[in-house]
Amino acid sequence: MNRRNFLKTMGWGGAGAALTGCDLPTTITLEEGKEEVVSYLMPEEYVIPGVGVWYASTCTQCSAGCAIHGRVREGRVLKLEGNPEASLNNGKICMMGQAGVQGHYSPDRVTKPMVRNGDTLTETSWDNAMALLQEKLGAVSGDRFAWFTGTISGHQSALVSNHLDAMGSKQHYVHEVVNNSVSQAVNRDMFGEANPRVRIDKAAMVVSFGADFMGASLSPVHYAGQYAKFRTKKERGLLVQIESKMSLTGGSADLWLPIKPGTEGVLALGMANLLLNKIKVSDAGIPNGVRKLIDEYDISKVAKITGVAGHRIQRVAQLLTERSPSLVLAGPSVEGHAHGYASVAAVMMLNHILGNVGKTIESSGQFPFPQLMAKQGGTADLLAFAEAAKAEKLDAVVFYGSNPVYSAPKALELNEAMNKVGFKVAISQFMDETTEVADLVLPVASYLEDWGTQVPMQQSENSAIHVQQPLMEKLYEDSKGLGDILLSLLKQRNNDEYGKFEDYYAYLRNAFAAMPAAVKNNTTNNNEFWNNTLQKGVIDVASSGGKLKSTVVSFADPVSESANADGLTLVPSPRLGLYDGRHANLPWLQEAPDQISKVVWDSWAEMHPTTAEKLGISNLDLVEVSSAQGSVTLRVVLLKSMHVDAVAVPLGQGHEAYGRYAKGLGVNPLQILDATTDNKTGELAMYSTRVTVKSVGPADSLSIVRMGTGSGDSQAGRKLVATVPVEQLRRTEGS
Amino acid sequence: MVTEKDINEQIAWAKINTDVLESMENPRPAFWVTLAVCVAMVACAVLAEYIQYTEGMGTANLNNPHMWDMYIAAFVFWIGMSHSGTLLSAILHLIHADWRKPIYRFAEAMTTFSLLTAGLFPMIHLGRVWNLYWVLPYVSDRGHWPNFRSPLVWDAFAISTYLTASMLFLFVGMIPDLAICRDNTSGWRKKLYTVLSLGWVGSDRQWRHFRKIYLLMACFLIPLAVSVHSIVSADFAMSIMPGWHITSFPPYFVAGALYSGCAAIITLFILLRYFFRFEDYMTLAIMEKTCKLTFAIAMVWTYLNLIEFASIWYGHDMYNKELLIAKATGPYAPIFWTMIFCGSVLPFTLAFQKLRRHMPTMFVVSLFLNLGMFFERWMIVAPTLSMSQEPHQWDVMYGSIIEWAIVFGSFGWFGMLFLIFVKVFPSVSMYEVKEMVFHRKRSAGEEDLARMTDHSKPVTQTTGGEGA
């Protein structure tokens, strides 16, 4: 095996691997990885009964990859906290991270491999399962085999790629409902990097077009940390949030501007117009076509299209020039339209005009191990997969970390498409909708029982690999770690290279031993490095400096094609908590009220009271939300934190499977989305579906009736949370 | 206008004995029907309580913020009901209003049994009732004491004192009658009365001491009764909650207690009069006096209500004022206005002689007066919890079927105990009716005698009490 191949096997392959390497250690003590049953009469040195010990690992509850500490006592992991060693999340984790233990201890886990037997899945042994895999996958080759995963990174990602290579396939569908794929495309085109480092903390003012950076975003904890700095620095940062449904981040805005759904690009052009024509900011680097487009959108036209008052636009544009450096962000509600690319481009162009690139948008540098970098998902792959499956182009697919059957709109006809896939393998912890239709179910260990490495998508200033180590023994003997399953699969194809690793632990130890010395602080003692790494949980890897360009690409007129159609625009808003639905089986998160609407354990439709009045709907009515693709029936909650032209149905509920906590609760708005796509990137235009809403009956609402003139929404004259003007803060606490 | 007599003085003493003793043996069938209904209600409540006991207090729909609800309202209601019996008996005794004599016995029994009913509610409502005794001050080797600052501990002291004192008052007053029973019955009743009459023979020494203890007890009971309901009001008044922390609560509670007690006396008066054919003793004249008294107390209660509203209104305490407005206009408004109607408007029926003398009307009215008083207690307990300082926890709550079953059952429980009591013990004080007849006759003088005998002839041969 040549060195290049070796590095690729070990996950260090790719452009950055020029770092100095190191020899494979001559002896590997595999014994160290063996799990032993230890009697508490003679506990291990580090296990003191009654005393909790904190171990480092990595959270995989979303794809942000925060480093965590898990408190282990008497062999059980009890509580997760952020790992302060990681500059990404600085010792913090979000509610989803906190609830990780519940997924681990869930009573609904798959405990045994299962194989399809007619309509049902029956338990089987690993030997049988692997034999079946050998047989089925052996018969497939090339692009008729595919992996279907969520965002995946680290050595697991490398092994998935390696397995695909071994199968001779290039089909890796990576699907995430909560994604920033369109922004990535724009960023790539305008700044040269898909995920440049966003520096909210450095900005004096942030204008966020629907970017819920502290909510369901790429790295909510990281951005929340930045936000805290942004707010507490000497000149308190100013946040303007422009969106159709108030997001968690919008709740914290100094100015929250409701905007007609799908017109964010127009508003951005209007601001550009003001900046260039009124405030006379230089238009250097703006292509002529774009310049022309900008000039078309004068303030009154923009105000009319977007529904945002002209003086507000002017004021924000004015402030953007006064508060420098600023930062303009675009979120999924900007992306999710047929003209999504154009809208995002228009928004991001403001950063160019305002000269933010390089100041608040930095290069995230060249991560030295591209093979480990996160393969980020979007919805384009879901569409591609549906198409390929429908065309019967897939004979075998392995599913992991994604639940396409749940999250694909009905319009994609994925159910039928799935039937046309020859052999479906689900590597899964739970019986979710996708797992239920699989032909072979492989129970995967929870992330708290498994080895792995994670590379966060959004890195902080110090790029790092986060190491995931088991915090306790496996709850179910018949579950296997993802890495172990991958190794088994690879061994079936390429036993020469992978046969020597008894398990994934052995593989990782080898991989760490093979890690370039520069990353290891030039230590040669691999055991020491390994131990230190496990202790710290984080390996700092210097990203070599990159530099962003600041250009503006040409983009089409971001005009909303359905702006004047009947009905309302459906906002399928993701929540920090249930996220895209993957956490619906965690009771803590079900019981945590939605941050804005305060609803628990259910779905709801969120509408502005004015809209509701027009439609004859009153608060808590049962309403039917219908699109061309179908309808869902649920309770309505009237909140003024909605634009009058939008109705939001949050993601996360409506599971038809997925265990006792998730099943049968609420509705899944993804089902009724149109299959419209972004013209440029082919991503699903998730925020553009038009719906009609009608009341179908009053809901049982006794428990929510409030007394008197006030309601739980109002402070009723008390001083519970008082709002003080920033001038007061400047006087008392400012510089 | 001829003043109607409270009682016919010509009634023979033997008839008094016979009538009352007869009542204990031979009530109308309606008595048994009522008793059966009461027992059935208790059975439902026992079932509900079993569910609540095994599953938890949540079955009563209690929640944060409604940690208390109808159980406490019912507790206050029953405590209040207990007031009239003893307090009226004691006050009327002190002021020598002898028309109390035919009715005080059952009124005092009502006191005792409504206390026994009230006493159930702290237990029913307690999350861990098996630890109830921790409220009592007993010496424990861990050095634990109850918290003497807590109005609930005051309750425990006050109610146990009141229960003791009112039961003793009832018992002491009944001793001469128990002796009569002893002398006129046989079998188990004889044994029971022999023990309970404590060897009463009616000697002058016994009567002298009896007179004294009765007076002393009455003197104790009046301040005690007032303090008990003040302390019950302290459960609320000592808190810092709007609608609870109100200075006028002690008198307000006492007035409300007397009010509901008087209304209950009217109800039971009519029932007993019918069950036991007591028309000769529980006369319309006495009924009228009771009704007038009830009316007076109703007006005191109304006044105190207005005082409370006014002091809240002009006090400008934000929390209190918004709560008052919410009571009158919010979701609980129907209950609030029913309370005002039943408590302040309906009593005006008592001002009309025609209505006062019409038993069915009075029966219904008295029930509605007490309905109003139950709502009053509930309007004190629940709305404050619904709408306290913290607006996030504002809520509206109505009790579950479990809670209703238990509250209804408490009426059954009270009725059951009361009906058993009046069946076993003389519900009209025989010796005192005799005294009443005796003294009235003496003071009426012989010259009136002829006129009076015209209008109601003695039913049987008079054998006694014909002093010259």
Next chain:
Amino acid sequence: MSLDNILNHWSDYRKGSEEGGHHDYEHRWAMAINLDICNGCNACSTACYAENNLAVVGKERFEKGQAMHWLRIERYWDQQDKDYPEQGASFLPMMCQHCGSATCEPVCPVAATYHTPDGLNAQVYNRCIGSRYCSNNCPFRVRYFNFYSYYESAWPEPMEQQLNPDISVRDKGVMEKCTFCVQRIRTAKDKAKMEDREVQDGEVMTACAQACPTSAIVFGDTMDENSVVSKLWKKHQVERGVYAKTKLAKKDKDLRGYRIFEELNVDPSVMYLDRVREDI
């Protein structure tokens, strides 16, 4: 002996909170919560569930108001007269305020809730008989009652393995509430004692303060003058005590620190800092 005791300490025993009460405090744990950076994300609340064995009650019971969230995030809409909440939502993390003159304490009939020398308002589950008076008299409504035996359904196997063995699981009929993570305080104090030193600032972190992604919650000992919390309280001129004079002592009325329902004189241990908004 008892009489001697009473006579000798009469003046001590007659001190109310106006004179500082009869407590020799070792610590006075307190919080400072900066509402300007609280974004209402619920991390604290979930961390509290994880740390304190809080039962999940399910949809029906939650809607009935029988939830057990010791730390809840209240969300208020100000500017109710406007068409849109242009200044966002107002979030308020609300947990037991550990009042110095707690109104829940004097009303408990069995002394199940009391003040510890740490300045905590402690709830003794074993002693509680469930009269629920404490909750009724709590202006913050932060006491939660075990209306059912929640544990029977909240932790189906193997979820019970997650339970924190440092604290108990409560059965029906018992009141419970935020303890300021007393088990963590205990651990830190024990450790400090073993090492023969004082507890350091930052050594004790409640689960919520630890979790808060924006570090809006700061926890510490106000008796330690150098603690972050002390400094914040001092900076915002919020003082302990119940009398108007301590409140009037606040010289700069524009400082953001305040305690909720200060007018009730309950002396809460949680200081909030006003939310700030730039009016544009």
Next chain:
Amino acid sequence: MSKKRIMGLFSDFEEAHDAIADIRRNAVPGLTVDNVTMTSPIEHPEVEEILGDRPVHIQKFTLFGAIFGVTFGFLFLSGAQATFLVQPQGGKAVIPLPSNFTLMYEMLIFFGVWFTFFAFLFLSGLLKKRSALYSEKVSLDQVAIIVEIDGSLDEPVKELFQKHKVLEIREEVVQ
């Protein structure tokens, strides 16, 4: 010489009154009013007057009970409070006078009532076996006069009773 007790039953209260009045006027030598007991179905203050001044001492016990209740109450409560310093205070004093006064008030009445009651039982001669000289008619409508005399006075007493229209005379011999 044996002692005797004679009971005369009267239906007319005035006659009974007069009979006692006669005894008081020494109508039967050697029989004083102190040896006379009257039993009656109702309270007869005016008949009892003639029996002379027979003091009642219950109120002293009542007073003692009340004082005991208050003192014991205060000492008990304060003692308990002073030895139970972990008790919840909520900013209140360890020995809070208002609540202690409230409880002392209750204890005053509690002990007062019990002392009164037991004094009554003790002083009024209850809880004794009834003598055979008891007529059930007394609980109905007749008054009985019971005199305790030497056997020799038997006849004069009966005569006196007869004079006042006695309905029935019973006697028993006392050792």
